Amino acid sequence: MQTLRGSESEFAEVHKADPIYTNHNQTNQSYTDISYTNPINQSGNESESEKRIDLMDDVNAYIELIKDNIEYEHHMKYDDWQNKALYEELFEVICEVVCVKRTTIRIAGEDYPYELVKSKFLKLNSGHLKYVIGCMHDTNTKITNIKAYMVTALYNAPSTINHYYQQEVQHDMYGGGWHEKGIV
Numbered sequence: 663m664q665t666l667r668g669s670e671s672e673f674a675e676v677h678k679a680d681p682i683y684t685n686h687n688q689t690n691q692s693y694t695d696i697s698y699t700n701p702i703n704q705s706g707n708e709s710e711s712e713k714r715i716d717l718m719d720d721v722n723a724y725i726e727l728i729k730d731n732i733e734y735e736h737h738m739k740y741d742d743w744q745n746k747a748l749y750e751e752l753f754e755v756i757c758e759v760v761c762v763k764r765t766t767i768r769i770a771g772e773d774y775p776y777e778l779v780k781s782k783f784l785k786l787n788s789g790h791l792k793y794v795i796g797c798m799h800d801t802n803t804k805i806t807n808i809k810a811y812m813v814t815a816l817y818n819a820p821s822t823i824n825h826y827y828q829q830e831v832q833h834d835m836y837g838g839g840w841h842e843k844g845i846v
Contacts, residue, residue: 731788745795748798756816779817791819
């Protein structure tokens with residue numbers, strides 16, 4: 663395809679791009695003053711494809727770390743189909759939170775720094791996911807934004823799991839659990 667530039671007729675692929683000047687009074691600029699970097703072959707710099715490969719390597723490494731932390735393969739092999747589905751959904755939410763970089767993440771209506779949330783999510787284990795699944799089984803409240811609820815539950819799991827189980831024991835032993843069932 664040919665294009666016309668002034669009175670010359672040149673192929674678009676070989677013509678140097680006309681510079682865009684913000685100061686139109688500069689008439690002495692020449693094409694040699696413009697520094698051009700070839701995005702395909704940049705010596706010393708990573709190309710876009712290399713950056714994408716590095717990013718994908720990071721994402722894959724995070725996914726494998728998360729799978730190990732939450733014992734994903736074990737649960738996919740031995741859990742019943744309902745818990746497998748819940749486990750898979752929680753796994754996907756964790757991966758999305760960890761792998762999709764942003765400045766903040768909204769949890770329970772508050773914005774938290776991404777790095778803080780990412781750090782907590784990378785420390786989650788299978789006990790935390792079982793706890794969240796158990797809490798979801800026990801709730802009878804209508805949840806309007808299930809994904810936000812899951813993110814919040816996962817974020818809070820390490821901070822609330824011990825108190826939750828302690829309260830369960832207290833209730834069972836002294837608050838009516840064992841006494842109501844005639845165990846004691």
